[in-house]
Amino acid sequence: MTRYVMSIDLRRCVGCQTCTAACKNANATPPGVQWRRVLDLETGEFPDVRRSFLPTACMHCAEPPCAEVCPTEATQKRRDGLVTIDYDVCIGCANCVMACPYEARSIVHEPRFAYGDQPIASEAIRFDPSRISVATKCSFCKERIDAAAASGRIPGRDPEVTPACVNSCISGAMVFGDIDDPDSAVSRLLAKTQHFHMHEELGTGPSVYYIWDHA
Protein backbone atom coordinates (compact mmCIF):
# COMPACT_ATOMS: atom_id res chain seq x y z
CA MET A 1 0.00 0.00 0.00
CA THR A 2 0.94 3.61 -0.46
CA ARG A 3 0.03 6.41 1.90
CA TYR A 4 1.33 9.84 1.08
CA VAL A 5 2.19 12.07 4.02
CA MET A 6 4.01 15.32 4.60
CA SER A 7 6.45 16.17 7.35
CA ILE A 8 7.12 19.76 8.33
CA ASP A 9 10.21 20.44 10.38
CA LEU A 10 9.27 23.34 12.63
CA ARG A 11 12.95 23.78 13.52
CA ARG A 12 13.69 24.66 9.91
CA CYS A 13 10.67 26.75 8.93
CA VAL A 14 11.57 30.44 8.77
CA GLY A 15 8.10 31.73 7.97
CA CYS A 16 9.03 33.02 4.52
CA GLN A 17 5.62 32.11 3.05
CA THR A 18 7.24 30.80 -0.12
CA CYS A 19 5.12 27.66 0.16
CA THR A 20 2.02 29.85 0.41
CA ALA A 21 2.99 31.70 -2.75
CA ALA A 22 3.95 28.51 -4.56
CA CYS A 23 0.59 26.98 -3.70
CA LYS A 24 -1.29 30.00 -4.98
CA ASN A 25 0.74 29.94 -8.16
CA ALA A 26 0.33 26.21 -8.71
CA ASN A 27 -3.36 26.08 -7.93
CA ALA A 28 -4.55 29.52 -9.03
CA THR A 29 -6.54 30.14 -5.88
CA PRO A 30 -8.44 33.43 -5.86
CA PRO A 31 -7.63 36.41 -3.63
CA GLY A 32 -8.56 35.68 -0.01
CA VAL A 33 -8.19 31.94 -0.42
CA GLN A 34 -5.04 30.25 0.76
CA TRP A 35 -4.95 26.50 0.65
CA ARG A 36 -1.62 26.71 2.48
CA ARG A 37 -0.79 29.24 5.16
CA VAL A 38 2.12 29.80 7.48
CA LEU A 39 0.97 30.95 10.89
CA ASP A 40 3.20 33.26 12.88
CA LEU A 41 2.93 32.37 16.56
CA GLU A 42 4.25 34.07 19.64
CA THR A 43 4.18 32.07 22.85
CA GLY A 44 5.29 32.60 26.40
CA GLU A 45 5.61 35.67 28.61
CA PHE A 46 8.29 38.33 28.46
CA PRO A 47 11.22 37.81 28.69
CA ASP A 48 10.77 34.11 27.83
CA VAL A 49 8.99 34.63 24.55
CA ARG A 50 9.27 32.40 21.53
CA ARG A 51 8.25 32.84 17.95
CA SER A 52 7.32 29.85 15.86
CA PHE A 53 6.10 29.38 12.32
CA LEU A 54 3.47 26.79 11.65
CA PRO A 55 2.60 25.87 8.06
CA THR A 56 -0.95 24.58 7.87
CA ALA A 57 -3.24 23.21 5.18
CA CYS A 58 -5.49 20.22 4.68
CA MET A 59 -4.10 17.42 6.83
CA HIS A 60 -5.38 14.67 4.50
CA CYS A 61 -6.59 12.82 7.58
CA ALA A 62 -6.76 9.05 7.81
CA GLU A 63 -10.27 9.45 9.24
CA PRO A 64 -11.36 12.69 7.60
CA PRO A 65 -14.35 14.23 9.35
CA CYS A 66 -15.06 16.22 6.19
CA ALA A 67 -15.61 13.04 4.19
CA GLU A 68 -17.75 11.54 6.92
CA VAL A 69 -20.19 14.45 6.98
CA CYS A 70 -20.22 15.20 3.25
CA PRO A 71 -23.77 14.41 2.10
CA THR A 72 -22.81 14.06 -1.56
CA GLU A 73 -19.67 11.92 -1.44
CA ALA A 74 -17.92 14.76 -3.26
CA THR A 75 -15.20 14.51 -0.63
CA GLN A 76 -13.43 11.18 -0.83
CA LYS A 77 -10.53 9.51 0.90
CA ARG A 78 -8.34 7.86 -1.71
CA ARG A 79 -6.43 4.67 -1.16
CA ASP A 80 -3.16 6.56 -1.39
CA GLY A 81 -4.17 8.83 1.49
CA LEU A 82 -5.24 11.91 -0.43
CA VAL A 83 -8.53 13.57 0.50
CA THR A 84 -10.10 14.91 -2.67
CA ILE A 85 -13.14 16.95 -3.70
CA ASP A 86 -15.19 16.36 -6.82
CA TYR A 87 -16.22 19.88 -7.80
CA ASP A 88 -18.92 18.56 -10.11
CA VAL A 89 -20.71 16.78 -7.28
CA CYS A 90 -20.26 19.18 -4.34
CA ILE A 91 -23.35 21.26 -3.50
CA GLY A 92 -21.49 23.83 -1.40
CA CYS A 93 -23.39 23.09 1.80
CA ALA A 94 -20.30 23.90 3.91
CA ASN A 95 -20.88 20.96 6.24
CA CYS A 96 -17.30 19.88 5.54
CA VAL A 97 -16.06 23.36 6.43
CA MET A 98 -17.69 22.99 9.83
CA ALA A 99 -16.31 19.49 10.27
CA CYS A 100 -12.68 20.35 9.55
CA PRO A 101 -10.80 21.17 12.77
CA TYR A 102 -7.95 22.65 10.74
CA GLU A 103 -9.91 25.37 8.91
CA ALA A 104 -8.46 24.03 5.72
CA ARG A 105 -11.50 24.48 3.48
CA SER A 106 -12.78 27.50 1.61
CA ILE A 107 -15.89 28.34 -0.38
CA VAL A 108 -16.16 31.41 -2.57
CA HIS A 109 -19.50 32.26 -4.10
CA GLU A 110 -18.41 34.70 -6.76
CA PRO A 111 -15.37 35.02 -9.02
CA ARG A 112 -12.60 37.05 -7.42
CA PHE A 113 -9.71 38.59 -9.24
CA ALA A 114 -6.65 40.45 -8.09
CA TYR A 115 -7.46 43.73 -9.81
CA GLY A 116 -11.16 44.51 -9.85
CA ASP A 117 -14.03 42.64 -11.43
CA GLN A 118 -12.24 41.52 -14.55
CA PRO A 119 -9.46 38.94 -14.65
CA ILE A 120 -6.03 39.82 -15.89
CA ALA A 121 -4.76 37.67 -18.74
CA SER A 122 -3.17 35.00 -16.59
CA GLU A 123 -6.24 34.76 -14.36
CA ALA A 124 -8.55 34.48 -17.35
CA ILE A 125 -6.59 31.53 -18.66
CA ARG A 126 -6.63 29.68 -15.35
CA PHE A 127 -10.06 30.62 -14.05
CA ASP A 128 -12.06 27.50 -13.26
CA PRO A 129 -15.82 28.13 -12.93
CA SER A 130 -16.32 24.67 -11.44
CA ARG A 131 -14.66 25.95 -8.27
CA ILE A 132 -17.28 28.60 -7.62
CA SER A 133 -19.69 27.90 -4.73
CA VAL A 134 -18.12 24.55 -3.88
CA ALA A 135 -15.64 23.55 -1.22
CA THR A 136 -11.96 23.75 -2.13
CA LYS A 137 -8.77 22.93 -0.27
CA CYS A 138 -5.20 21.68 -0.61
CA SER A 139 -5.15 18.57 -2.76
CA PHE A 140 -1.49 17.64 -2.15
CA CYS A 141 -1.22 18.67 -5.83
CA LYS A 142 -3.29 15.66 -6.82
CA GLU A 143 -2.63 16.05 -10.53
CA ARG A 144 1.10 15.63 -9.92
CA ILE A 145 0.56 12.55 -7.78
CA ASP A 146 -1.66 11.07 -10.46
CA ALA A 147 0.97 11.85 -13.07
CA ALA A 148 3.48 9.88 -11.04
CA ALA A 149 1.48 6.71 -11.48
CA ALA A 150 1.59 7.15 -15.25
CA SER A 151 5.22 8.20 -15.53
CA GLY A 152 6.80 5.92 -12.96
CA ARG A 153 8.29 8.86 -11.11
CA ILE A 154 8.21 8.95 -7.33
CA PRO A 155 6.38 11.70 -5.40
CA GLY A 156 8.67 13.26 -2.84
CA ARG A 157 11.76 12.39 -4.82
CA ASP A 158 11.03 13.68 -8.30
CA PRO A 159 10.02 17.36 -8.28
CA GLU A 160 7.66 17.01 -11.24
CA VAL A 161 5.38 14.79 -9.16
CA THR A 162 5.87 16.45 -5.77
CA PRO A 163 3.53 19.09 -4.27
CA ALA A 164 4.49 22.64 -5.22
CA CYS A 165 4.90 23.77 -1.62
CA VAL A 166 7.44 21.06 -0.91
CA ASN A 167 9.41 21.92 -4.04
CA SER A 168 9.46 25.59 -3.11
CA CYS A 169 10.51 25.32 0.54
CA ILE A 170 13.78 27.22 0.83
CA SER A 171 14.86 25.60 4.09
CA GLY A 172 13.98 22.01 3.30
CA ALA A 173 11.45 22.00 6.12
CA MET A 174 8.83 20.16 4.09
CA VAL A 175 9.26 16.56 3.01
CA PHE A 176 6.68 14.52 1.13
CA GLY A 177 6.49 10.83 0.41
CA ASP A 178 5.08 7.38 1.03
CA ILE A 179 5.09 6.53 4.72
CA ASP A 180 4.46 2.88 3.92
CA ASP A 181 7.81 2.77 2.13
CA PRO A 182 10.45 2.44 4.85
CA ASP A 183 13.10 3.74 2.47
CA SER A 184 11.29 6.92 1.53
CA ALA A 185 12.86 10.16 2.71
CA VAL A 186 9.85 10.98 4.85
CA SER A 187 9.87 7.58 6.56
CA ARG A 188 13.57 7.86 7.34
CA LEU A 189 13.17 11.40 8.64
CA LEU A 190 10.24 10.54 10.88
CA ALA A 191 12.14 7.56 12.29
CA LYS A 192 14.87 9.79 13.64
CA THR A 193 12.80 12.72 14.91
CA GLN A 194 10.09 13.53 17.41
CA HIS A 195 6.88 14.79 15.88
CA PHE A 196 3.25 15.48 16.62
CA HIS A 197 -0.06 15.82 14.81
CA MET A 198 -2.31 18.82 15.13
CA HIS A 199 -5.34 18.11 17.33
CA GLU A 200 -4.58 14.42 17.42
CA GLU A 201 -6.97 14.04 20.35
CA LEU A 202 -9.82 14.38 17.85
CA GLY A 203 -8.92 11.06 16.27
CA THR A 204 -8.67 12.37 12.72
CA GLY A 205 -5.26 10.82 12.03
CA PRO A 206 -3.66 13.67 10.11
CA SER A 207 -1.13 12.86 7.39
CA VAL A 208 0.93 15.91 8.27
CA TYR A 209 3.66 15.39 10.84
CA TYR A 210 5.16 18.35 12.67
CA ILE A 211 8.77 17.67 13.63
CA TRP A 212 9.95 19.53 16.70
CA ASP A 213 13.11 17.73 17.89
CA HIS A 214 15.48 14.91 17.09
CA ALA A 215 14.71 11.47 18.48
Add this chain to the structure above:
Amino acid sequence: MKPNRPPLPGQPAPRLQQHWDWRAAGNFICGGSGGGLVLFAGLAGLTGAEVRPQLAAGLVLVALGLLCVWFEIGRPWRALNVFRHIRSSWMTREASVALALFGAGALALLTAHPTAQALAGLCGLAFVYAQARILAADKGIPAWRHARCAPLVLGSGLAEGAGLIAVTLAGGLQLAAAAVLVLALSARLLLWRRYLDGLRADHAPAASVQAFDAIAPRLVRFGHLLAGGLALLAAAGALGGLPGAGIALAAAGLLAAGAGWWFKYTLIRRAAFTQGIALKHHPVRGGKPASLASTPRLGNA
Protein backbone atom coordinates in the same frame (compact mmCIF):
# COMPACT_ATOMS: atom_id res chain seq x y z
CA MET B 1 8.63 39.32 8.37
CA LYS B 2 5.75 41.53 9.46
CA PRO B 3 2.65 39.78 10.71
CA ASN B 4 -0.37 39.77 8.41
CA ARG B 5 -3.14 42.21 9.26
CA PRO B 6 -6.06 41.93 9.41
CA PRO B 7 -6.38 38.24 10.35
CA LEU B 8 -7.26 35.96 7.48
CA PRO B 9 -9.58 32.98 7.82
CA GLY B 10 -7.62 30.17 9.34
CA GLN B 11 -5.55 32.29 11.62
CA PRO B 12 -4.84 30.45 14.82
CA ALA B 13 -7.30 32.02 17.24
CA PRO B 14 -10.77 30.51 17.44
CA ARG B 15 -12.85 32.31 14.84
CA LEU B 16 -16.59 32.64 14.41
CA GLN B 17 -17.67 30.49 11.50
CA GLN B 18 -18.93 32.55 8.56
CA HIS B 19 -20.39 29.97 6.21
CA TRP B 20 -23.65 29.15 7.92
CA ASP B 21 -25.78 32.27 8.33
CA TRP B 22 -29.39 32.88 9.40
CA ARG B 23 -30.58 30.48 6.72
CA ALA B 24 -28.76 27.56 8.31
CA ALA B 25 -29.94 28.69 11.73
CA GLY B 26 -33.44 28.84 10.23
CA ASN B 27 -33.23 25.19 9.28
CA PHE B 28 -32.37 24.15 12.80
CA ILE B 29 -35.02 26.46 14.25
CA CYS B 30 -37.84 25.52 11.90
CA GLY B 31 -36.80 21.90 11.56
CA GLY B 32 -36.53 21.35 15.31
CA SER B 33 -39.81 23.05 16.06
CA GLY B 34 -41.56 21.40 13.14
CA GLY B 35 -40.28 17.93 13.96
CA GLY B 36 -41.21 18.37 17.61
CA LEU B 37 -44.66 19.64 16.70
CA VAL B 38 -45.30 16.70 14.40
CA LEU B 39 -44.18 14.33 17.15
CA PHE B 40 -46.56 15.72 19.73
CA ALA B 41 -49.35 16.05 17.21
CA GLY B 42 -48.91 12.38 16.37
CA LEU B 43 -49.06 11.49 20.05
CA ALA B 44 -52.10 13.66 20.61
CA GLY B 45 -53.73 12.01 17.61
CA LEU B 46 -53.63 8.70 19.44
CA THR B 47 -56.30 10.09 21.77
CA GLY B 48 -58.60 10.62 18.83
CA ALA B 49 -58.21 14.38 18.81
CA GLU B 50 -58.20 16.30 15.54
CA VAL B 51 -54.55 17.15 15.03
CA ARG B 52 -54.32 17.62 11.29
CA PRO B 53 -53.83 21.39 11.55
CA GLN B 54 -50.89 20.85 13.89
CA LEU B 55 -49.45 18.15 11.67
CA ALA B 56 -49.74 20.41 8.67
CA ALA B 57 -48.12 23.28 10.56
CA GLY B 58 -45.23 21.04 11.61
CA LEU B 59 -44.67 19.87 8.06
CA VAL B 60 -44.74 23.43 6.80
CA LEU B 61 -42.15 24.41 9.39
CA VAL B 62 -39.85 21.56 8.37
CA ALA B 63 -40.29 22.47 4.71
CA LEU B 64 -39.54 26.10 5.50
CA GLY B 65 -36.31 25.07 7.21
CA LEU B 66 -35.25 22.97 4.26
CA LEU B 67 -36.10 25.83 1.93
CA CYS B 68 -33.77 28.03 3.99
CA VAL B 69 -30.99 25.51 3.43
CA TRP B 70 -31.75 25.34 -0.26
CA PHE B 71 -31.20 29.08 -0.46
CA GLU B 72 -28.00 28.71 1.55
CA ILE B 73 -26.13 26.05 -0.40
CA GLY B 74 -23.78 27.14 -3.12
CA ARG B 75 -25.13 24.89 -5.86
CA PRO B 76 -28.88 24.61 -5.23
CA TRP B 77 -29.63 22.91 -8.55
CA ARG B 78 -27.52 19.97 -7.44
CA ALA B 79 -29.48 19.62 -4.22
CA LEU B 80 -30.53 16.05 -4.99
CA ASN B 81 -26.89 15.02 -4.54
CA VAL B 82 -27.58 15.37 -0.83
CA PHE B 83 -29.00 11.84 -0.85
CA ARG B 84 -25.76 10.16 -1.93
CA HIS B 85 -24.04 9.42 1.38
CA ILE B 86 -26.44 7.79 3.80
CA ARG B 87 -23.68 5.49 5.06
CA SER B 88 -22.19 8.16 7.33
CA SER B 89 -23.55 11.64 6.66
CA TRP B 90 -26.22 12.88 9.02
CA MET B 91 -27.09 15.56 6.50
CA THR B 92 -28.03 12.83 4.04
CA ARG B 93 -29.96 11.08 6.78
CA GLU B 94 -31.75 14.30 7.68
CA ALA B 95 -32.83 14.72 4.06
CA SER B 96 -33.90 11.08 3.82
CA VAL B 97 -35.90 11.29 7.03
CA ALA B 98 -37.51 14.45 5.70
CA LEU B 99 -38.77 12.46 2.71
CA ALA B 100 -40.20 9.83 5.03
CA LEU B 101 -41.69 12.56 7.20
CA PHE B 102 -43.45 14.22 4.30
CA GLY B 103 -44.70 10.86 3.08
CA ALA B 104 -46.03 9.82 6.46
CA GLY B 105 -47.36 13.32 7.06
CA ALA B 106 -49.25 13.33 3.79
CA LEU B 107 -50.74 9.95 4.65
CA ALA B 108 -51.74 11.19 8.10
CA LEU B 109 -53.34 14.31 6.66
CA LEU B 110 -55.25 12.35 4.06
CA THR B 111 -56.46 9.53 6.29
CA ALA B 112 -56.49 11.13 9.78
CA HIS B 113 -55.72 7.62 11.00
CA PRO B 114 -54.03 7.59 14.43
CA THR B 115 -51.46 5.04 13.28
CA ALA B 116 -50.43 7.21 10.36
CA GLN B 117 -50.29 10.22 12.63
CA ALA B 118 -48.12 8.36 15.10
CA LEU B 119 -45.85 7.24 12.28
CA ALA B 120 -45.48 10.83 11.18
CA GLY B 121 -44.69 11.72 14.78
CA LEU B 122 -41.90 9.16 14.87
CA CYS B 123 -40.48 10.60 11.66
CA GLY B 124 -40.62 14.04 13.25
CA LEU B 125 -38.61 12.78 16.19
CA ALA B 126 -36.10 11.16 13.84
CA PHE B 127 -35.77 14.41 11.93
CA VAL B 128 -34.92 16.39 15.07
CA TYR B 129 -32.46 13.68 16.09
CA ALA B 130 -30.75 13.80 12.69
CA GLN B 131 -30.39 17.56 12.97
CA ALA B 132 -28.77 17.21 16.38
CA ARG B 133 -26.34 14.66 14.99
CA ILE B 134 -25.36 16.94 12.09
CA LEU B 135 -23.97 19.39 14.60
CA ALA B 136 -22.36 16.69 16.71
CA ALA B 137 -20.40 15.43 13.69
CA ASP B 138 -18.93 18.85 12.94
CA LYS B 139 -15.61 18.47 14.69
CA GLY B 140 -14.38 21.89 13.69
CA ILE B 141 -16.75 23.66 16.09
CA PRO B 142 -16.09 22.66 19.71
CA ALA B 143 -19.45 24.00 20.91
CA TRP B 144 -21.24 21.72 18.45
CA ARG B 145 -19.19 18.58 18.77
CA HIS B 146 -19.44 18.60 22.55
CA ALA B 147 -21.12 15.43 23.75
CA ARG B 148 -23.81 17.41 25.53
CA CYS B 149 -24.76 19.53 22.53
CA ALA B 150 -26.78 16.95 20.59
CA PRO B 151 -28.98 16.01 23.58
CA LEU B 152 -29.68 19.70 24.16
CA VAL B 153 -30.57 20.34 20.52
CA LEU B 154 -32.85 17.32 20.59
CA GLY B 155 -34.34 18.38 23.93
CA SER B 156 -34.87 21.89 22.65
CA GLY B 157 -36.66 20.65 19.55
CA LEU B 158 -38.99 18.60 21.72
CA ALA B 159 -39.60 21.51 24.09
CA GLU B 160 -40.37 23.76 21.12
CA GLY B 161 -42.75 21.15 19.75
CA ALA B 162 -44.40 20.77 23.13
CA GLY B 163 -44.73 24.54 23.29
CA LEU B 164 -46.28 24.85 19.86
CA ILE B 165 -48.75 22.02 20.44
CA ALA B 166 -49.72 23.66 23.72
CA VAL B 167 -50.46 26.87 21.84
CA THR B 168 -52.84 25.15 19.48
CA LEU B 169 -54.59 22.47 21.54
CA ALA B 170 -57.93 23.16 23.15
CA GLY B 171 -60.34 21.38 25.44
CA GLY B 172 -59.52 18.27 27.42
CA LEU B 173 -56.00 17.88 26.12
CA GLN B 174 -54.81 21.14 27.64
CA LEU B 175 -53.98 19.55 30.95
CA ALA B 176 -51.88 16.87 29.28
CA ALA B 177 -50.24 19.48 27.06
CA ALA B 178 -49.34 21.57 30.09
CA ALA B 179 -47.87 18.56 31.87
CA VAL B 180 -45.82 17.55 28.82
CA LEU B 181 -44.62 21.12 28.42
CA VAL B 182 -43.47 21.31 32.03
CA LEU B 183 -41.62 18.04 31.65
CA ALA B 184 -40.00 19.12 28.39
CA LEU B 185 -38.95 22.47 29.84
CA SER B 186 -37.49 20.78 32.92
CA ALA B 187 -35.51 18.43 30.73
CA ARG B 188 -34.25 21.24 28.51
CA LEU B 189 -33.22 23.33 31.49
CA LEU B 190 -31.29 20.41 32.91
CA LEU B 191 -29.61 19.76 29.54
CA TRP B 192 -28.81 23.46 29.15
CA ARG B 193 -27.11 23.62 32.55
CA ARG B 194 -25.15 20.45 31.85
CA TYR B 195 -24.12 21.75 28.44
CA LEU B 196 -22.78 25.02 29.81
CA ASP B 197 -20.95 23.21 32.60
CA GLY B 198 -19.51 20.81 30.06
CA LEU B 199 -18.27 23.58 27.78
CA ARG B 200 -16.46 25.21 30.67
CA ALA B 201 -15.03 21.96 31.98
CA ASP B 202 -13.75 20.96 28.56
CA HIS B 203 -12.23 24.37 27.80
CA ALA B 204 -14.40 25.29 24.85
CA PRO B 205 -13.42 28.57 23.20
CA ALA B 206 -14.05 31.39 25.65
CA ALA B 207 -16.02 33.31 23.06
CA SER B 208 -18.48 30.42 22.72
CA VAL B 209 -19.05 30.35 26.47
CA GLN B 210 -19.43 34.13 26.51
CA ALA B 211 -22.05 33.97 23.77
CA PHE B 212 -24.10 31.54 25.83
CA ASP B 213 -23.53 33.40 29.08
CA ALA B 214 -24.96 36.49 27.41
CA ILE B 215 -28.31 34.81 26.86
CA ALA B 216 -28.37 32.44 29.83
CA PRO B 217 -30.14 34.57 32.45
CA ARG B 218 -33.05 35.60 30.22
CA LEU B 219 -33.23 32.20 28.58
CA VAL B 220 -33.68 30.56 31.95
CA ARG B 221 -35.90 33.25 33.44
CA PHE B 222 -38.34 33.69 30.57
CA GLY B 223 -37.91 30.58 28.49
CA HIS B 224 -38.05 28.11 31.35
CA LEU B 225 -39.09 29.51 34.72
CA LEU B 226 -41.79 31.85 33.47
CA ALA B 227 -42.91 29.43 30.78
CA GLY B 228 -42.98 26.56 33.26
CA GLY B 229 -44.84 28.67 35.80
CA LEU B 230 -47.45 29.64 33.24
CA ALA B 231 -47.82 26.03 32.18
CA LEU B 232 -48.39 25.00 35.81
CA LEU B 233 -50.90 27.80 36.17
CA ALA B 234 -52.65 26.58 33.06
CA ALA B 235 -52.71 23.05 34.44
CA ALA B 236 -54.22 24.26 37.68
CA GLY B 237 -56.72 26.31 35.73
CA ALA B 238 -57.65 23.36 33.57
CA LEU B 239 -58.13 21.20 36.65
CA GLY B 240 -60.21 23.80 38.43
CA GLY B 241 -62.09 24.93 35.39
CA LEU B 242 -60.77 28.47 35.79
CA PRO B 243 -60.90 30.95 32.92
CA GLY B 244 -57.72 32.01 31.20
CA ALA B 245 -56.05 28.62 31.35
CA GLY B 246 -55.82 28.48 27.58
CA ILE B 247 -54.20 31.89 27.39
CA ALA B 248 -51.66 30.99 30.04
CA LEU B 249 -50.85 27.77 28.22
CA ALA B 250 -50.47 29.54 24.90
CA ALA B 251 -48.16 32.11 26.45
CA ALA B 252 -46.11 29.33 28.05
CA GLY B 253 -45.88 27.53 24.74
CA LEU B 254 -44.74 30.61 22.85
CA LEU B 255 -42.12 31.38 25.48
CA ALA B 256 -40.85 27.80 25.36
CA ALA B 257 -40.60 27.84 21.58
CA GLY B 258 -39.07 31.30 21.46
CA ALA B 259 -36.40 30.33 23.95
CA GLY B 260 -35.48 27.34 21.83
CA TRP B 261 -35.20 29.49 18.71
CA TRP B 262 -33.03 31.99 20.55
CA PHE B 263 -30.75 29.24 21.82
CA LYS B 264 -30.36 27.71 18.38
CA TYR B 265 -29.71 31.00 16.65
CA THR B 266 -27.01 31.67 19.23
CA LEU B 267 -25.59 28.18 18.78
CA ILE B 268 -25.31 28.48 15.01
CA ARG B 269 -24.46 32.14 14.55
CA ARG B 270 -22.88 33.51 17.71
CA ALA B 271 -21.25 30.67 19.61
CA ALA B 272 -19.88 28.70 16.64
CA PHE B 273 -16.19 29.40 17.09
CA THR B 274 -13.63 27.21 15.43
CA GLN B 275 -11.03 25.07 17.12
CA GLY B 276 -8.08 27.37 16.52
CA ILE B 277 -4.65 25.80 16.41
CA ALA B 278 -2.50 24.04 18.95
CA LEU B 279 1.26 24.13 18.91
CA LYS B 280 1.88 21.07 21.00
CA HIS B 281 5.65 21.44 21.23
CA HIS B 282 8.01 24.29 20.58
CA PRO B 283 10.55 23.52 17.91
CA VAL B 284 13.88 22.87 19.63
CA ARG B 285 16.51 25.17 18.19
CA GLY B 286 19.95 26.16 19.35
CA GLY B 287 20.14 23.73 22.23
CA LYS B 288 17.38 25.44 24.16
CA PRO B 289 15.59 22.96 26.42
CA ALA B 290 12.42 21.52 24.98
CA SER B 291 9.16 22.46 26.55
CA LEU B 292 5.50 22.06 25.99
CA ALA B 293 4.10 25.00 24.14
CA SER B 294 1.70 27.17 26.02
CA THR B 295 -1.37 28.69 24.47
CA PRO B 296 -0.03 30.82 21.66
CA ARG B 297 -0.31 34.58 21.80
CA LEU B 298 -0.84 35.50 18.27
CA GLY B 299 1.64 37.60 16.43
CA ASN B 300 -0.77 38.06 13.59
CA ALA B 301 -4.11 38.37 15.27
